[in-house]
Amino acid sequence: MKIKPLLLAALLCAALCVPAGAASPGQPPDAGEPAAESAAFTIDLSIVGDCLLATYKGQRYAGSFSEYAASQPSSYFFEKVQHIFSADDFTLVNLENVLTDRPLAEKDKGEGAAYWFKAPAANAEILSENSVEAVSLANNHTGDYGPGGFADTAAALEAAALPYGANDRTVYLEKNGFTIAVICHGLWNEGQASQIVRRIEEASALSDYQMVLYHGGTEGVHQPEPWRVRASRRLADAGAELVLGCHPHVLQPEEVYNGVPIVYSLGNFCYGGNRSPENRTIIYKVLLSVEDGVLTGQTTQIIPCYVYTGSTNNWQPAPITDEAERQQVLDFMRGAAELPF
Numbered sequence: 001m002k003i004k005p006l007l008l009a010a011l012l013c014a015a016l017c018v019p020a021g022a023a024s025p026g027q028p029p030d031a032g033e034p035a036a037e038s039a040a041f042t043i044d045l046s047i048v049g050d051c052l053l054a055t056y057k058g059q060r061y062a063g064s065f066s067e068y069a070a071s072q073p074s075s076y077f078f079e080k081v082q083h084i085f086s087a088d089d090f091t092l093v094n095l096e097n098v099l100t101d102r103p104l105a106e107k108d109k110g111e112g113a114a115y116w117f118k119a120p121a122a123n124a125e126i127l128s129e130n131s132v133e134a135v136s137l138a139n140n141h142t143g144d145y146g147p148g149g150f151a152d153t154a155a156a157l158e159a160a161a162l163p164y165g166a167n168d169r170t171v172y173l174e175k176n177g178f179t180i181a182v183i184c185h186g187l188w189n190e191g192q193a194s195q196i197v198r199r200i201e202e203a204s205a206l207s208d209y210q211m212v213l214y215h216g217g218t219e220g221v222h223q224p225e226p227w228r229v230r231a232s233r234r235l236a237d238a239g240a241e242l243v244l245g246c247h248p249h250v251l252q253p254e255e256v257y258n259g260v261p262i263v264y265s266l267g268n269f270c271y272g273g274n275r276s277p278e279n280r281t282i283i284y285k286v287l288l289s290v291e292d293g294v295l296t297g298q299t300t301q302i303i304p305c306y307v308y309t310g311s312t313n314n315w316q317p318a319p320i321t322d323e324a325e326r327q328q329v330l331d332f333m334r335g336a337a338e339l340p341f
Helices: 065-071 121-128 146-159 190-204 226-236 323-333
Strands: 017-018 040-052 090-095 117-121 132-135 172-176 178-186 209-215 241-244 249-256 260-266 268-271 283-289 294-306
Touching: 040 178, 040 260, 065 117, 065 132, 065 172, 090 209, 121 146, 132 172, 132 178, 146 260, 172 190, 190 209, 190 260, 209 226, 226 241, 226 260, 241 323, 249 323, 294 323
Parallel strands: 017 172, 040 090, 040 268, 090 132, 178 209, 209 241, 241 260
Antiparallel strands: 040 283, 172 178, 249 260, 283 294
8 A cells, every 4th residue: 555645844944844744743753652663674765856746837728738737637648657657655756836726927037038938736636636746946946936936835735734844844755664854856956065064964864865856957858967967976975875866857877976866857657747848757766675664675677758748748748568668768867879769
């Protein structure tokens, strides 16, 4: 049975802790008594990249994500990956849009190309009803409608019992007394890594395992910039045991640096912002082995997926079954191919 998280206030970083099965919201886990621990168990995580459950300025038209959201059940969007999400302990996504029912004004983004994405607050249920347990809001579109839009998005997630991470908010996931810190943050320049390093250090006092899910980099390129490679490795050196990137909207490879897996871009997943996005993505699986409260092993798996399964975007990611196409994605992620298709 999949673990259903509960909201839990943290002691540092304006953090949020999500334990499995005990404690009421706003209470530390098992105050006064040690957490019950299995001698040996595993924690199964699934992490995907950019989910944009909205359309440009909330517009609704034939074939748009908004039109599908209004006419299809919430189960439609993750229908083809639900067997994976429902079988794990925790599924994490990057939610890259505002959720609001108010007629908020777009944030001024200056000159040049700019995009604003919003959707009704009810779209949070697309995540909560499809076995997603935690959300990152640390990206460049949850501020599209200013502080009010961000606040409405947070409120919509809270109403759906979905914990969220942001630049000043860490999510904690807990199973059998073992706590995972998910540190969500923007990474728009190399110097910003210092802020994430501080958060890793703070989270280490409250958790047994620290992972970073950051947002940054150049869009549309399949290799990370040298500065982001240096920054990502610095996070690993600071104690992060897993480092994952988002924002380029295409896949970028994985490396293992001093034993720490780093994926430079998870790509798009369920992506309402484009009718024809690059049609390759992944579900990144992490299996943690824990014995007597101590991490004893970490294995990872890449599940190659399509972003959509129609002739144009039908907003429904699905695992790739064609063996040659699967292998091409895997070869790319492992640095053995120039492109994932």
